[in-house]
Amino acid sequence: MGKVEIVKSLWDKFSAGDYEGSKSLFSEQLEVIWPTSREYYESADEFIAVNEVFGKDWMFEVKHAESTDSDKVISIVYVTSPSFPDSFYATSIFTFASNQICRMETYWAFEDVQPEWRKELSKVY
Numbered sequence: 001m002g003k004v005e006i007v008k009s010l011w012d013k014f015s016a017g018d019y020e021g022s023k024s025l026f027s028e029q030l031e032v033i034w035p036t037s038r039e040y041y042e043s044a045d046e047f048i049a050v051n052e053v054f055g056k057d058w059m060f061e062v063k064h065a066e067s068t069d070s071d072k073v074i075s076i077v078y079v080t081s082p083s084f085p086d087s088f089y090a091t092s093i094f095t096f097a098s099n100q101i102c103r104m105e106t107y108w109a110f111e112d113v114q115p116e117w118r119k120e121l122s123k124v125y
Contacts, residue, residue, distance in 0.1 A: 003096055004065050007073045010101070017056025019048045027102035036108045047104075057081050060090075071096070078111075087111040 001009065006025055013022040026044035033040045041047040058081045065075040072095050079088040088108055095103035114124050 001099070003071075003073045003094070003099075004067055006096075006099070006101065007065050007075050007092075007094055008062055011060040011062050011075070011077055014051065014058065015060045017058075019051045019056075023048060025101055027097050027100040029097070029102055031103045033103075033105045034108065035105065055081070055083060057083055063089075 010022055010025050013019070013025075023044050026047070028044070030044045030047060031040065031042060032047045041050065058079060061078040061080075063076045063078055065073060067073055072093055075090075075092050075094070077090050077092070079090055088110055090106050090108050092104055092106040094101050114122065
């Protein structure tokens with residue numbers, strides 16, 4: 001399986017609430033970093049545990065996944081849950097070792113509305 005397919009498989013498993021089933025995609029030396037909240041996880045077990053607490057009804061719709069010249073994969077996913085009123089975009093940079101994810105740096109952004117001050121300056125889609 002190629003690296004982009006590994007990333008897409010991760011998001012498919014997360015969308016199915018199969019966090020434990022995603023464990024084989026991760027290196028034993030996994031490092032997960034969330035710069036926007038300054039959190040990090042030092043193992044697949046820690047990362048899976050926090051996702052289990054979030055719950056199993058999250059959907060991770062892959063908007064874009066692409067390999068980079070530096071042999072990383074960048075994905076952008078749209079994240080929603082019927083149990084949570086907000087939705088998010090998550091941009092992740094994946095690093096690999098032996099065809100497994102060894103580092104995942106994810107930048108979370110709330111989906112938001114157009115600010116009042118930009119209403120005459122931009123369009124909304």
